[in-house]
Structure formats: structure tokens, C-alpha cells
Amino acid sequence: MKHFISWFYVVIMAFLMMACQNEDANATVPSGGNPTDTKTLIVYYSYTNNTKQIVDDLKSFIDADVIQVEPVNKNLDYAANNYVVGTEQLSKIKNNPNDESSYPEIDDVSVDLSKYNTVIIATPLWWSQMASNMQTFLFKYGKEMEGKNVGLIVSSHSSGISGVEADAKRLVPNCKFFAKSLWINASKHSQRKSLLEQWLKDIDYSNLTSNIMNTMYLKVNNNTMKVTLSDNAATRALVERLKEGVITYNAHDYSGFEKVGALGFSLPSADSYITTEPGDIMLYTGNQLCVFFDNNSWDYTPIGKIEEMNKQQLEDVFGDGDVSITLSLEEAAGLVSIFAKHEDIAKGIYTLKGHKLDKAPANGMYIENGVKKIKR
Ligand SMILES: Cc1cc2nc3c(=O)[nH]c(=O)nc-3n(C[C@H](O)[C@H](O)[C@H](O)COP(=O)(O)O)c2cc1C
Structure with a gap:
């Protein structure tokens, strides 16, 4: 009963906070990108292990690398004093979302996002928003997900996930969000396996990832x-x-x-x-x-x-x-050997597809005098 009253309060608070928010409930599906690799990365944060259990089950359905986001400060009790720590962290982000210092520090994750064309983000919902630690990860890496397929899985007690979708949209611009996110609330947590299976079917996951291998x-x-x-x-x-x-x-x-x-x-x-x-x-x-x-x-x-x-x-x-x-x-490493055979095109700057350029691109990969280079 105590639990119910506490969550009743939480849900009402969340509703009030959302009312003040200029939210966009629909994750968009922009086009673009030309990925060459079908690897999937699952990145998740979990405080009380619900999201972790969801990710563990997801791994039994798809082939993916997994990384877990961890806050630097491991001793915070996010649920103490009616969730005051989480509330404070989220308010800080909301007041200044473009400032790195608004986001709680997380442990370093060494991830090379260029290896993946699909990223699935799994996160708890806090006060109808994305949990702050996951927001930190996306603040750091979201821009590197441009052009990639991005899926969102949200675990909440009972609140709906449109606020989390809005956070994802803000932090991961210009990606291709899956047609729908997966929301697993407390009453459905035990059915997570079948919900995951159905979601993967609904978004046509296997076809999506093999289609984009072009x-x-x-x-x-x-x-x-x-x-x-x-x-x-x-x-x-x-x-x-x-x-x-x-x-x-x-x-x-x-x-x-x-x-x-x-x-x-x-x-x-x-x-x-x-x-x-x-x-x-x-x-x-x-x-x-x-x-x-x-x-x-x-x-x-x-x-x-x-x-x-x-x-x-x-x-x-x-x-x-x-x-x-x-x-x-x-x-293969031998890509540039074609250029070596044709002396007339070996000198100068080229895209990987062999288009001649006047000067090196501002960023990305190119070939200069037969040598592959990367600018970041
Ligand atoms: C700081 C904090 C705020 C939360 N806010 C809400 C909320 O507004 N609505 C809700 O339904 N659940 C809320 N929850 C509950 C979590 O979303 C839910 O328990 C989720 O399954 C936790 O995932 P985890 O076990 O992976 O951490 C909150 C939990 C915490 C710790």
C-alpha cells in the first residue's frame, strides 16, 4: 500500500512536470546515411536492474555488442527522500541542456560508434524523462549516431514514455529512429520476453538490418x-x-x-x-x-x-x-591498390568511391595520393 501511495505521488508529479514541458511525443524518422555495417550496439543504464533484465533477454534474440552506462558516483540513493537526487539531476539538465556540466558524470566507455549502424538505447524512466545517467551518455555520443538506426526501450513503473522519446530526439539528432519505441511498465515486466519478440517483429528488425547492408x-x-x-x-x-x-x-x-x-x-x-x-x-x-x-x-x-x-x-x-x-x-586493406594500378588517378584527393576532390573534406575518410586518411 505504501508503495502504491508513493508511486501515485510520483506519477502525479511527473504529470505536472510534463505539463510544463514543450514536448514532442512522436520520435521522427529522418532519412539519410549509407551504413555499410549491420552491427548493432545496445547501450543501457539500470539502477534497480529492470532495464538490465530486459537487455539480457534482448540479447537472446539479436546479435549485438552491449555496453552499460555507470555513474562515477556509485553511492547515490536515487530513491531516498522521495527520489530527490534524481529530481535534482533532471532539473539541472532541464535548466541548461546544452551545458556538459549539467549532466552527472559517468564512467568512461570506450566505444567506437563507427562500427555500428544500429544502436538500441535501453533506459529507465525518471520523472517521465530519460534517466539522467543515460542522458549523459547520449549528450557525449548522440551526435556520433547521426544517420544510424536508433531504437528506444524504456522501463517505467507506470508513466508513459513520450518525455523519454523527446529526450532521445533532442540528444540524438538526425538519426533514423525505429518506427516505434518499446515501453515495458511494471505490470508487463514479467512479459518482457514476448514484448521484445513482438517489438522486433513490428519494427521488422531482421529485414531492417539486412536491407541496410548495401x-x-x-x-x-x-x-x-x-x-x-x-x-x-x-x-x-x-x-x-x-x-x-x-x-x-x-x-x-x-x-x-x-x-x-x-x-x-x-x-x-x-x-x-x-x-x-x-x-x-x-x-x-x-x-x-x-x-x-x-x-x-x-x-x-x-x-x-x-x-x-x-x-x-x-x-x-x-x-x-x-x-x-x-x-x-x-x-579490405587492399582498397587503394586499384588506384596504384592507375597512375593517372593515384595522385590527388579522392573519396573512397574514387570521386576526385579539389581539397580534403572537412571530416570523414578520403584517399590522398593513394593513402587512406581520416579527418575528425
Ligand atoms: C529517480 C526515479 C524517478 C522515477 N520516476 C518515475 C516516474 O515518474 N514514473 C514511473 O512510472 N516510474 C518512475 N520511476 C521508476 C522506474 O522508472 C522503474 O522502476 C524502472 O523500471 C527502473 O528501471 P531500472 O530497474 O533499470 O533502474 C522512477 C525511478 C527513479 C529511481
């Missing part, structure tokens, strides 16, 4: 080239196989316009009559891959296209006769 790498004769993948059942199945490891197959010349070879397994094909262009990669009879240097018209399923390579460059790189071809999802 790049693979093709290595031949020590040259590694970037391939932009088509989006179809064949490429999704190929990506699933590549997640287990690289695929190497032998290919031979055919009619002077392609290298073709058997993969050793079949992919789901949906052939149509296509006229190929240099750089096109096609699936033929469901189990052979053809790399085209020139035009040919036949029934194929598109797999992808080698970027920025013309007929002559492709012929130089693939050479005459039988070759071993390796497909992978990882950007």
Missing part, C-alpha cells in the same frame, strides 16, 4: 573493389552467408565480356531479361556469379555493381584466364 567487397588478383548491392532476396541471402565468413570461388572468361564462376551453393533467383553494363554483377541460373566488363543481354538476377570502374579498368584488374574471387563484408 555494400560488399570483391577481391581479385590482390585488388579489392567496393560493390554496391542490389536489394532483393538473393542479395539478402548472400549477405547472411557473408556474415558467417568470406566466400571464395573460381571464375573463368566467357565470350570476352564476363568472368563467370559457380558459387558452390544456390541463392534465391528472380531472373529477368537484362542488358548488362561494365561492373555489373549478376546471378546466373541461381548458383553462378558473372562479373561483366561489357554489355550482354540475358536472364539474370542483379547482385550489384562494382563502383567507378570502366571497361578498361575492369579488364586490367581481372586479367586474362582463371581467377580466384573473394567476396566479403569487411572493407
Whole structure:
């Protein structure tokens, strides 16, 4: 009974605080970004372990790295004196949300967000807002999540989560929020497994993460080239196989316009009559891959296209006769070796796709005189 009265008070207070807030209940879904990696990161904070239990169960459904946010000060009793510490911390943030000193200090987390294209944030709700320690993490790292898919899981006693969604939107600008957040309140905490399973289905998690895998790498004769993948059942199945490891197959010349070879397994094909262009990669009879240097018209399923390579460059790189071809999802170190072969484009500044630039970009990766560089 005491518990109920205390939470009744908490919920009323939260309602009053929210009334003063200029909130936006709907998390938006901006577009943009071109991620090349499907890795997922789960980042969570948990004071009384409810969120931790949710994350533990989530890990049984998806493949993801996990980091836990911890406050530097481990001795704070957030529930003492009617939750006064949490209240004070949240008021400080609210009064000055752009000032780093408003946020409680958290332990250092060494996380390289560039490795992930999907981040799932799991947090308790405090006074209808995002728990302050999680806000600190997002204040520090939220901008690095630009363009990524971001999901939000909120654990509360009973309050609704629109205030937490508004905090996430403020702290993680320009990301692609999942179509809906997952709210697990105290009365549903015991059903968290089935709620997680349903949420992953609702947001089409597996399709979302395999759809956004739109790049693979093709290595031949020590040259590694970037391939932009088509989006179809064949490429999704190929990506699933590549997640287990690289695929190497032998290919031979055919009619002077392609290298073709058997993969050793079949992919789901949906052939149509296509006229190929240099750089096109096609699936033929469901189990052979053809790399085209020139035009040919036949029934194929598109797999992808080698970027920025013309007929002559492709012929130089693939050479005459039988070759071993390796497909992978990882950007290989040999990417710049293509440039070394073509002296005319080796000098100067280029994007990773080979577009020539007048000067180095303000930030991001580029190639200068054949050497890959990063500006932050
Ligand atoms: C400082 C503080 C404030 C809270 N405020 C609310 C609230 O406004 N509404 C609510 O339903 N629950 C509130 N709660 C309860 C938590 O959201 C809930 O117990 C949650 O499951 C805790 O997650 P955790 O175990 O991972 O820390 C609050 C808890 C704390 C510690």
C-alpha cells in the first residue's frame, strides 16, 4: 500500500512536470546515411536492474555488442527522500541542456560508434524523462549516431514514455529512429520476453538490418573493389552467408565480356531479361556469379555493381584466364591498390568511391595520393 501511495505521488508529479514541458511525443524518422555495417550496439543504464533484465533477454534474440552506462558516483540513493537526487539531476539538465556540466558524470566507455549502424538505447524512466545517467551518455555520443538506426526501450513503473522519446530526439539528432519505441511498465515486466519478440517483429528488425547492408567487397588478383548491392532476396541471402565468413570461388572468361564462376551453393533467383553494363554483377541460373566488363543481354538476377570502374579498368584488374574471387563484408586493406594500378588517378584527393576532390573534406575518410586518411 505504501508503495502504491508513493508511486501515485510520483506519477502525479511527473504529470505536472510534463505539463510544463514543450514536448514532442512522436520520435521522427529522418532519412539519410549509407551504413555499410549491420552491427548493432545496445547501450543501457539500470539502477534497480529492470532495464538490465530486459537487455539480457534482448540479447537472446539479436546479435549485438552491449555496453552499460555507470555513474562515477556509485553511492547515490536515487530513491531516498522521495527520489530527490534524481529530481535534482533532471532539473539541472532541464535548466541548461546544452551545458556538459549539467549532466552527472559517468564512467568512461570506450566505444567506437563507427562500427555500428544500429544502436538500441535501453533506459529507465525518471520523472517521465530519460534517466539522467543515460542522458549523459547520449549528450557525449548522440551526435556520433547521426544517420544510424536508433531504437528506444524504456522501463517505467507506470508513466508513459513520450518525455523519454523527446529526450532521445533532442540528444540524438538526425538519426533514423525505429518506427516505434518499446515501453515495458511494471505490470508487463514479467512479459518482457514476448514484448521484445513482438517489438522486433513490428519494427521488422531482421529485414531492417539486412536491407541496410548495401555494400560488399570483391577481391581479385590482390585488388579489392567496393560493390554496391542490389536489394532483393538473393542479395539478402548472400549477405547472411557473408556474415558467417568470406566466400571464395573460381571464375573463368566467357565470350570476352564476363568472368563467370559457380558459387558452390544456390541463392534465391528472380531472373529477368537484362542488358548488362561494365561492373555489373549478376546471378546466373541461381548458383553462378558473372562479373561483366561489357554489355550482354540475358536472364539474370542483379547482385550489384562494382563502383567507378570502366571497361578498361575492369579488364586490367581481372586479367586474362582463371581467377580466384573473394567476396566479403569487411572493407579490405587492399582498397587503394586499384588506384596504384592507375597512375593517372593515384595522385590527388579522392573519396573512397574514387570521386576526385579539389581539397580534403572537412571530416570523414578520403584517399590522398593513394593513402587512406581520416579527418575528425
Ligand atoms: C529517480 C526515479 C524517478 C522515477 N520516476 C518515475 C516516474 O515518474 N514514473 C514511473 O512510472 N516510474 C518512475 N520511476 C521508476 C522506474 O522508472 C522503474 O522502476 C524502472 O523500471 C527502473 O528501471 P531500472 O530497474 O533499470 O533502474 C522512477 C525511478 C527513479 C529511481
